[in-house]
Amino acid sequence: MCGIVGYTGTQEAAPMLLSGLKRLEYRGYDSAGIAVIGDNGITVEKTTGRIANLCEKTDDGNAVKGVTGIGHTRWATHGAPTDINAHPHLSNDGRFAVVHNGIIENYAELRKELIAKGYTFASDTDTEVVVHLVEMYYKGSLKTAVMKTASRLEGSYALGILCTEEPDTLIVARENSPLILGIGIGENFFASDVTALVSYTKNAVYLDEGEFACIKPDSVTVFDCTGKTVDKSISRITWDVEAAEKGGYEHFMLKEIMEQPAAVKAALAPRIRGEEIVLDDFSMTEEELRNINKIVITACGSAYYAGCAGKFAIEALCRIPVEVELASELRYSDPIIDEHTLLIILSQSGETADTIAAMRECKRLGARTLAIVNVVGSTIAKLADNTLYTWAGPEIAVATTKGYTTQLTVLYLFALYAAKKLGRVEPERWSQLLSDLCSLPKKMQNAIDKAHSMPALAKKLAHSDSLFFIGRNTDWAIALEGALKMKEISYVHAESYAAGELKHGTIALIDEGRSVVAVCCSGRLMDKTISNIIEVKARGANVIAVAFQNDRKVVAQADELILVPKINPLLSAAVAIVPLQLLAYYVAKEKGCDIDKPKNLAKSVTVE
Ligand code: GLU
Numbered sequence: 001m002c003g004i005v006g007y008t009g010t011q012e013a014a015p016m017l018l019s020g021l022k023r024l025e026y027r028g029y030d031s032a033g034i035a036v037i038g039d040n041g042i043t044v045e046k047t048t049g050r051i052a053n054l055c056e057k058t059d060d061g062n063a064v065k066g067v068t069g070i071g072h073t074r075w076a077t078h079g080a081p082t083d084i085n086a087h088p089h090l091s092n093d094g095r096f097a098v099v100h101n102g103i104i105e106n107y108a109e110l111r112k113e114l115i116a117k118g119y120t121f122a123s124d125t126d127t128e129v130v131v132h133l134v135e136m137y138y139k140g141s142l143k144t145a146v147m148k149t150a151s152r153l154e155g156s157y158a159l160g161i162l163c164t165e166e167p168d169t170l171i172v173a174r175e176n177s178p179l180i181l182g183i184g185i186g187e188n189f190f191a192s193d194v195t196a197l198v199s200y201t202k203n204a205v206y207l208d209e210g211e212f213a214c215i216k217p218d219s220v221t222v223f224d225c226t227g228k229t230v231d232k233s234i235s236r237i238t239w240d241v242e243a244a245e246k247g248g249y250e251h252f253m254l255k256e257i258m259e260q261p262a263a264v265k266a267a268l269a270p271r272i273r274g275e276e277i278v279l280d281d282f283s284m285t286e287e288e289l290r291n292i293n294k295i296v297i298t299a300c301g302s303a304y305y306a307g308c309a310g311k312f313a314i315e316a317l318c319r320i321p322v323e324v325e326l327a328s329e330l331r332y333s334d335p336i337i338d339e340h341t342l343l344i345i346l347s348q349s350g351e352t353a354d355t356i357a358a359m360r361e362c363k364r365l366g367a368r369t370l371a372i373v374n375v376v377g378s379t380i381a382k383l384a385d386n387t388l389y390t391w392a393g394p395e396i397a398v399a400t401t402k403g404y405t406t407q408l409t410v411l412y413l414f415a416l417y418a419a420k421k422l423g424r425v426e427p428e429r430w431s432q433l434l435s436d437l438c439s440l441p442k443k444m445q446n447a448i449d450k451a452h453s454m455p456a457l458a459k460k461l462a463h464s465d466s467l468f469f470i471g472r473n474t475d476w477a478i479a480l481e482g483a484l485k486m487k488e489i490s491y492v493h494a495e496s497y498a499a500g501e502l503k504h505g506t507i508a509l510i511d512e513g514r515s516v517v518a519v520c521c522s523g524r525l526m527d528k529t530i531s532n533i534i535e536v537k538a539r540g541a542n543v544i545a546v547a548f549q550n551d552r553k554v555v556a557q558a559d560e561l562i563l564v565p566k567i568n569p570l571l572s573a574a575v576a577i578v579p580l581q582l583l584a585y586y587v588a589k590e591k592g593c594d595i596d597k598p599k600n601l602a603k604s605v606t607v608e
Pocket of ligand 1: 074
């Protein structure tokens with residue numbers, strides 16, 4: 001995810017582009033750039049870091065002259081956040097410039113093809129193939145060249161393209177990434193969202209999937225992939241800037257919960273080709289994998305709980321023992337680790353200090369390292385032998401949601417990938433699991449759709465002084481994360497317990513009216529958890545069960561139900577956590593908490 005903007009009109013473009021980019025900075029902020037057509041062709045200015053750096057470099061845009069331009073604020077997916085990898089990217093002949101939001105999934109093949117044809121690449125990005133394709137296909141019409149280029153692209157993109165031959169024209173294209181046109185008088189705009197447009201115009205045209213537009217100072221024409229003009233209506237923008245940044249949601253956390261199906265799809269889609277899982281960034285050979293006799297997953301906070309759920313999938317499918325260790329403990333535990341250990345490091349930011357320290361210690365002891373992080377080019381990504389990015393896009397709310405579910409998704413991908421390499425799962429079961437994995441985005445959406453009763457349930461729970469979350473195996477891992485979400489943002493104390501362990505200790509705390517959230521998404525253990533439900537009910541508990549729709553036995557015992565779509569229990573955490581995130585969100589809202597910035601917490605914990 002990132003932000004793109006474009007302007008063509010009679011005013012100086014660069015200051016407008018920069019002010020639009022500032023509004024889009026919440027979408028991505030590792031580097032930024034602009035390209036403007038002036039008397040001597042295209043001028044590109046780009047730099048790592050925040051938009052403020054670009055403003056400084058260009059004297060707030062005054063140093064770059066021209067009335068047509070494009071801009072980008074990046075959230076790197078392919079290639080580290082460096083000046084060179086920042087957008088816009090230029091064609092070899094300097095006549096074309098491109099900004100791109102999204103991921104070109106088939107960039108590796110296209111890059112090979114273009115290199116064979118003599119094109120040279122300056123950056124490590126997936127995006128750069130686009131600008132070389134446009135140059136290759138340009139035969140006098142930018143529109144045709146962009147349409148031909150788009151027909152070669154797989155993945156997601158919102159593209160903005162400039163060409164010196166048509167200096168007052170911008171061509172844009174959209175597929176699975178947002179793009180909005182801003183309609184002015186004698187000037188027109190495009191942007192990733194309305195925040196960048198509202199200061200200039202309230203008239204917007206929303207591009208649909210697969211549509212293109214040709215934007216000139218006094219006309220905007222939308223067309224489809226055959227070049228045929230599409231009639232579009234103009235919508236009035238009624239949001240203020242703050243609401244627009246959040247996509248109309250009241251909080252970033254809610255927006256990010258809702259984005260999860262798309263985020264998980266972005267993590268899965270480029271890595272599943274037909275009946276295969278392709279992990280381009282994982283280089284261990286089959287023999288090296290066979291040499292691994294133990295996997296240690298290390299992380300902090302929610303990432304640690306993602307590891308707890310991932311353990312069950314990896315052990316069940318790969319039959320390699322998995323230990324999940326808190327990074328802050330592992331680093332000082334004199335761990336038993338050697339070159340036969342694969343260390344999997346989970347961190348959204350890739351900068352978590354405790355996790356980095358644990359990783360360094362394990363590397364020193366000889367472990368192989370696989371990082372699963374969201375931020376490209378982060379410290380953990382650089383330190384690891386291999387890195388699998390989660391491609392969740394920027395997460396603004398301090399309490400993670402899509403960061404957590406995309407980490408789970410990558411762990412599932414790894415589990416299936418390694419199981420196949422090691423030949424540890426029957427082909428039929430493997431294919432079924434792959435199709436279950438592919439169904440995750442749909443099931444998560446379904447879980448969101450079913451969660452409409454969460455605000456009412458939250459009202460009942462908001463005044464609790466303490467809650468219990470119980471479950472077994474993967475269900476317990478889900479309970480741990482569910483309880484953490486509740487504590488983090490609503491400040492309601494929540495205790496997570498392995499369901500079978502309650503009777504060995506804290507069952508005395510279950511008293512009349514105490515609410516217990518029981519996660520029951522594992523068929524094999526259902527009866528066992530039901531026994532625990534009955535135990536707590538006997539002591540007066542109010543049981544809220546998270547269960548699959550048709551599990552009658554659970555339905556019969558629960559006082560309240562949170563229904564989720566049925567999914568293989570090994571993959572259930574990514575789906576069953578969704579209503580619990582929403583429950584925590586609504587309890588926090590009910591209590592008037594500062595949901596996106598809970599007290600005493602920071603997004604990226606870079607201290608010990
Ligand atoms: N995939 C592109 C890159 O890594 C675009 C990322 C974005 O949307 O910011 O440069």
